[in-house]
Amino acid sequence: MADFLSAYSIQNWLESCPQGYLEDTSYGHAVGEGEPGLLMDNEVLRNDAIRTTVQLVLGERCALAASSGLINAAPDEASKRFLATQTLDEARHVEVFTQRLYDLGVAKDDLESVLSTHANPHLVAFADVLLEKVDKKDFVAGVVGQNIVLEGMAFSVFEMMHAVNSEMNPKFCHVLSGTIADERRHVGFGENRIGSLIKEYPERKAEVEQMQKEMSYHMLATFAAAFQDVEAINELEKIGEERSHAKFQGADLGVMDPDEMEHLLADTVLGEFKTRLGRIGLEYQTPVAP
């Protein structure tokens, strides 16, 4: 275990993250990059971007609370130090996505009210399940919830967003790329560290699997609510802008209905859960359909 954890040292993190892919960036993107005119000049598209970004800020706030809360519950110093880097990563994500809200025209004084207006209640419930485990200093459940379920979901959502925005919005894509690189590290730690703990405490399996089932339900409900909102797609059609034909999981997102996109994303994330949970010795639990 010591060798595996040494790969997650702060020294490695400094070299790969602040001195690596974040070098010469400002709020996660190249200096001088801005939100595209199409988005800033169109109220419907701008509001849609604000609504989406609000969910990212809330997800990252949850991740910040969870990773910092898990430091005191970690059973070894090396895990504490890895979680210290993750805490800072999550704080950075909160900061860059909050900055995006400002860039999209949200006034600083209005931030909290915009967040509560647009917060998806299912995402809030998803976060509550995780934070309850963290609050109880339950390291095994906390890391599975945070580094496998939450980060696994974020990873695929960010990849899909990256694909959708790849032609139209390089600034947002750069922010997402840095975030995805961080998430990959977090998921890797979760898989590696928890595998050995699950072997050590097999009696914890059922409870942790139940948590995954609950969190997955709220995640699917979040996706369902998000993809029900078709205003932006209708607006693009109305103004004669073609949707991006970017590929996600081999599918052309430009020709898919929102329903199809929702199922593609849900299937991708749940498939990832199944694989990752299997690797750490947990059995994936199919959630109730929302």
Next chain:
Amino acid sequence: MIDDVHELRTDEFLAEVHSFEFWFQSIEGYLSDSTWGHDADAEEEAIDDEDRDRLISVLCNYCVGEAAALEAASGMIQIAPDRHSQIFLATQVADEGRHLEVFLHRLAELGVTDADAEIAKRASPSLLVFKDRLLELVSGKDWESALFAQNVVLESLEFVVFRRHAAEADTITSQVLEGVIKDERRHMGFGENELGRRLSRSPKLQQRLRDFRPELDALVLATLKETAHHLELDAEEERVLGKGYLESVERLGLLG
């Protein structure tokens, strides 16, 4: 990048100096070419067995202090009153994690193979009591007292000790300490500013911290005594360290 943060409005200034971006620019200056907190090509100086043993004792106690700071700072994120404080504390969490890591690495460079056992054997009893007390304040969700104990008292103690030690330590230890000191300065600044604002508005808080201070002072001064012994400082030098610590607290107007 903002040219001079002091030209910003107070709220904008706080948002800027507590941000990841600000932290990122700050550490780039002094950590970009270092490995485990020192120049990669810095050469190990010859240290005799007695001095090595003393250095190991001191570093073990630095690890206790940094582990306390890591756990306290991460717990304080949950009770911080606003987002900027949360983000600043997240940068502090990474700093404290790095400090713990570089000190553990330095111990390994000095031949320590089981750092946990060595730390358990050599930890200062007063520092361990301080750690427990600090974590109690954090878990009790007492923001002001925790911030005082962590970012004013503990950071000031570390600052004066590290600065004194860096002045006479071997090259590698000195470089490690210099990097840590730069971080501590930022942490102390946050603590003094955040608490200073609150203290100026609340005489009740001033009294509460004034009443609580002697308990922490006693632990800090006992820890300083033990550290001074390991660093082979005489009584006068120990007094100077104590004075340095008390001056930091005095800046908040909490003496007597």
